Amino acid sequence: MAITTSNKCNRFLYKGVFNMLLAGILHRPESEDTAILADHCVTIRLKTALDDVAKIEMIYADMYLWQEGTPMQTTEMHRGLATQSNQYWTLAVTIPTNRLIYGFRITDKSGQTIGYGDDGFFDDQATNWAVAGHYFHLPYLHVSDAELPPEWVKNTVWYQIFPERFANGDVTNDPANVTAWGQGPVRRESFYGGDLKGVIDHLDDLADLGINGLYLCPIFTSPSNHKYDTIDHFEIDPHFGTKADFQALVDGAHERGIKVMLDAVFNHFGEQSPQWQDVIKNGQQSRFADWFHIHGWPVGRDPQTHQLNYETFATGAAMPKVNTQNPAVQDYLISVTKYWVEQFGIDAWRFDVADEVDHGFWRKLCGALRAVKPDIYLLGEAWHSSQALVNNGQFNAVMNYPLTQPIPALFNHELSLKEYVGKTNLQLTQYRLPNQQAMFNAIDTHDTPRLLTTLNGDVTKLQAALTLLMLLPGSPCLYYGTEVGVAGGADPDNRRCMNWQPNADELALKAFVKQLVGFRRAHASALASDELSWKIEGQCLTLNRQSATQLISGRFNLGTTAVAASATPAVLSVGVHEHQLLAGGFEVSIN
Incomplete structure (x- = not known):
């Protein structure tokens, strides 16, 4: 069966009747399209144009066993998530060895078929399926x-x-210019006295809320309130407390089943760091000049152009960028991360501005920490x-x-239901399944306006957005x-003091969030791995999480009228x- 092409539409045409958009078909081995789940188990994913393909089969084997006469296996792939332009097909396969070669037989809506493999497209004929070079290869599943x-x-x-901004547990370590708790407006230079003792004092509140992971923004020595301009990575900022306080926090969290994650800033140092001060003092003779x-x-600044002659985080002169390709810098930063793991037993690290740091350094650091x-x-x-x-x-x-930023856009009616689903599905296909299950999903953080403010103060929308999350x-x-x-707008307003005297409405919201966290934790395994699908009925959006034995459904009415x-x-x-789901309401059910 001869293959011809049309340059206008980039489609394969078989005898004038077969029609398929080639540009939409893509699989990349050893990428997010192949997820090793366990020994002998891998999930394969293939992308096609939306509504363009009727069926896809994966044809696979151990190459060496196949060459000795063991026949190929053929299994139909599952129609998975769809984005605004593409359909994804998936298949989880268990193989007797950890070696795999595989290709795809793609069937269009007219019933015509084509082969697709490592060297592109080929006629669906037995002679072609007998050529090893047509197959994708996973030589060994490590x-x-x-x-x-x-x-x-x-x-x-x-x-x-x-x-x-969380809680002031020890007023004796307050900065000299501390502002009364909660007094506003919040300014970039404001200090309110929050510290580690304040967190320790409220560990029971956090445990009661149901959370089991605590992520702390930087706590190391720094002149700012945000601590992203580190002076000393081996010391707790004195306004936050001592290492004994931090150990008490970690121990107290662990006693309550709460993991602890610290925040490291390795893209840049603060201008008051001893390394940078040595560069300023000694110039090219500084032993840190190449740091x-x-x-x-x-x-400093060029007298002619007034531009900085050194690189920084963004355009901030007070945060000189670190050369993480320098072996001495690498050793220093790795020693920092190992110190807080080995000495205090923390469970996780979050790395600031990670996308602007050398990949080779990250591999070296991550390997050292996993060891x-x-x-x-x-x-x-x-x-x-x-x-x-x-x-x-x-x-x-x-x-x-x-993944999370489209959520408030959905509830603010800035995206249609179909647009939201397409954008969300796209993000759910960007990473291997095991990594997708571990992605850090926060709608708002210290770097964004607060969710309640983004949703214009609508508490019901806030509850719906958190439920969808x-x-x-x-x-x-x-x-x-x-x-x-x-509430809070853009930085620094998003860093208001914690409200420790909530009114009745705020306490009701807290009770809802506690219930929601409890639901999430009770069904965490299912919500991590169960099949995900969407259903749009008018202005109602339903998210289904389906397993062989259970269906969890979240249904959101984004319309202006009630529905059953x-x-x-x-x-x-x-x-x-x-028995009515009111406009703006939502419900979660389990079948």
């Missing part, structure tokens, strides 16, 4: 190479704390799809802003104060009244 994230992460609900990206001497603590969780900050940072010797996950795969995170309705509620009683709901 489970260790998959760097599966720690199991505990997909069962974790995180709580992010900006320490300076930074310096393009002229003395360091110290095999089940450590390593998280990179990135604001975009960042496959290059995940796996391949680097992080377990990144901060999953591309908890139904998605990944490791969800609450920003401190969300549970009691703390689900027949199955809701385990969690807002806006259900007399």
Whole structure:
């Protein structure tokens, strides 16, 4: 059967009747399209154009056994998630050995077929399927190479704390210019006295809320309130407390079943760091001169252009960028991370501005940390799809802003239901399944406006957005104060003091969030791995998580009129009244 092509539409045409969009078909071996789940078990994924293909079969074998006469296996692939332009097909296969070659037989809607493999497309004929070069190859499934994230992460609900604003437990270590707790407006230079003792004092509150992961913004010596301009990576900032305080915090968290994650800033140092001060003092003779990206001497601003002659974080002169390709810098930073793991028993690291740091350094650092603590969780900050940072010797996950940012846009009616589903499905296909289960899913953080403010103060929308977040795969995170309705615009307003005197409405919101966290943790395994699908009925959006024995459904009414509620009683709901799901309401049910 001869193959011809049309340059106009980039389609294969078989005898004038076969029609398929080739540009939409793609599979890449040893990428996010192949996820090693366990020994002998791998999930394969293939992308086609949307509504363009009727069926796909995967044809596979161990190459050596096949060459000795063992026949190929043929299994039909599952129609998985669809984005705005593409359909994804998946198949989990268990193979007797850890070696795999495979190709795809693609059937169009007219019933015509084509082969697709490592060297592109070929006629669906036995002689072609007998050619080893037509197949994709996974020469050996090394489970260790998959760097599966720690199991505990997909069962974790995180709580992010900006320490300076959470609670003041020790007034004796307050900065001299401290502002009364909660007094506003919040300014970039404001200090309110939050510290580690304040976190310790409220560990029971966090445990009662149900969270089991605590993410602390930087706590190391720094002149700022945010501590992202580190002076000394081996010391606790004196306004936050002591190492004894930190050990008490870690021990207290662990006693309550709460993991602890620290925040490291390795893209840049603070201008008051001893390394940078030595460069300023000694210039090119400084032993730290090559620790930074310096393009002229003395360091500073060019008198003609007024531009900095050294690289920084963004355009901030006070945060000189570190040369992480320098072996001495690498050794220093790796020693920092190992110190806090080995001496204090922390469980995870989050790395600031991870996408601007050398990949080779990340591989070296992550390998060193996994040697110290095999089940450590390593998280990179990135604001975009960042496959290059995940796996391949680097992080377990990144901060999953591309997945979570469309959520408030959906409830603010800035996206249609169909647009939201397409965008969300796209992000759910960006990483291997094990990594997707460990992605850090936070809608708002210290770097974004607070969710309640983004949703224009609508508490019901806030509850709906958090519920949708908890139904998605990944490791969800609450920003401190969300549970009691703390609002705030862009930085620094998003860093308001924690509200420790909530009113009745805020306490009701806290009770809902506690119920939601409890639901998520009770069903964490299912919500990490069960099949995900969507259903749109008018202005109602339903997210289904289906296993062989259970269906968890979240249904959201984004319209302006009530609709009939689900027949199955809701385990969690807002806006259900007399068997009606009111406008803006939602319900979660389990069948």
